Amino acid sequence: MPRHLLDLFELTPDDFTAILDRAEDLKREWSQGQRPARLPGRTLGLIFEKPSLRTRVSFETAMVHLGGKGLYLNAEDVGMGSREPIEDCARVLSEYLDALAIRAYRHELIETVARYARVPVINALSDLAHPCQALADMMTLREEFGRLDGLHIVFVGDGNNVARSLAVACALGGARLTLAAPPAYAFPDDFAARVRSVGRPDTYDHQPDPSLAVARADAIYTDVWISMGQEEEATRRLSHFQRYQVDEALMAKAPAHAVFLHCLPARRGEEVTASVIDGSASRVIAQAGNRMHVQKGLLSWLLA
Numbered sequence: 001m002p003r004h005l006l007d008l009f010e011l012t013p014d015d016f017t018a019i020l021d022r023a024e025d026l027k028r029e030w031s032q033g034q035r036p037a038r039l040p041g042r043t044l045g046l047i048f049e050k051p052s053l054r055t056r057v058s059f060e061t062a063m064v065h066l067g068g069k070g071l072y073l074n075a076e077d078v079g080m081g082s083r084e085p086i087e088d089c090a091r092v093l094s095e096y097l098d099a100l101a102i103r104a105y106r107h108e109l110i111e112t113v114a115r116y117a118r119v120p121v122i123n124a125l126s127d128l129a130h131p132c133q134a135l136a137d138m139m140t141l142r143e144e145f146g147r148l149d150g151l152h153i154v155f156v157g158d159g160n161n162v163a164r165s166l167a168v169a170c171a172l173g174g175a176r177l178t179l180a181a182p183p184a185y186a187f188p189d190d191f192a193a194r195v196r197s198v199g200r201p202d203t204y205d206h207q208p209d210p211s212l213a214v215a216r217a218d219a220i221y222t223d224v225w226i227s228m229g230q231e232e233e234a235t236r237r238l239s240h241f242q243r244y245q246v247d248e249a250l251m252a253k254a255p256a257h258a259v260f261l262h263c264l265p266a267r268r269g270e271e272v273t274a275s276v277i278d279g280s281a282s283r284v285i286a287q288a289g290n291r292m293h294v295q296k297g298l299l300s301w302l303l304a
């Protein structure tokens with residue numbers, strides 16, 4: 001059975017650290033101009049049901065650096081579940097590819113592919129999780145603070161796919177996550193209990209008031225209020241999240257060393273002001289850059 005990465009719950013703390021360590025080594029080599037071909041001749045298929053800049057480009061370049069190739073497959077042409085059954089697609093693609101990354105509206109689609117694939121399947125974002133993003137976030141925090149253990153991350157806004165994976169990553173790394181979300185957008189109880197079972201008992205808490213939540217934050221993280229596929233809920237969401245913008249006043253309530261993170265793409269003037277995301281505390285470009293390095297670590301860990 002191949003190893004997959006659909007959700008960070010599949011990793012042990014040791015797996016998690018091993019991926020970050022590999023990513024760090026590969027990044028060091030890359031910054032010295034080296035591109036050691038760890039995966040010569042290997043292929044990664046990429047299927048995206050939704051738009052992407054970072055995930056697609058970082059996976060394709062990662063494969064080039066590793067000596068292999070990423071193959072972008074038009075989701076409509078592949079027609080998983082429409083042109084032919086998902087099971088057949090998964091079995092057939094396993095005949096050609098060494099791994100498959102999928103971005104899907106429904107997490108269950110990726111689970112079905114993984115059930116029938118004979119090669120590793122990577123979740124490139126679903127409605128429930130964005131594990132590659134959270135790995136890059138943790139790599140960025142480790143670079144910034146030299147450790148993850150004991151860090152306090154505050155996620156302000158929607159308890160969405162990005163927030164969920166961040167919470168699991170914090171638990172795996174010994175960090176704490178406070179979700180500053182309106183009660184209706186907090187994590188479901190069963191998910192929160194699962195996160196706590198991975199990390200320390202205080203690894204996750206919910207504080208609906210952002211200004212109270214950030215008082216001891218090492219990092220403040222936010223994401224769009226309207227995720228891909230939620231466009232019809234735009235009016236309702238914009239009104240529910242109005243008190244949840246990360247602006248300079250909120251950053252000023254956090255310790256002076258706190259950094260700002262965002263998975264991107266961002267909507268300046270909604271979840272974050274331009275002064276914060278383009279300001280000196282922002283690490284969003286380093287975070288996006290680390291997507292490539294961490295996915296190199298992940299691919300070499302899954303395929304080596």
Ligand code: CP
Nearest residue numbers: 052053054055263264
């Ligand atoms: N953060 C992220 O996943 O970006 P893309 O949607 O551009 O891939």
Ligand code: NVA
Nearest residue numbers: 160162223227228264
């Ligand atoms: N929560 C966002 C993340 C995009 C990278 C979405 O799902 O659209």
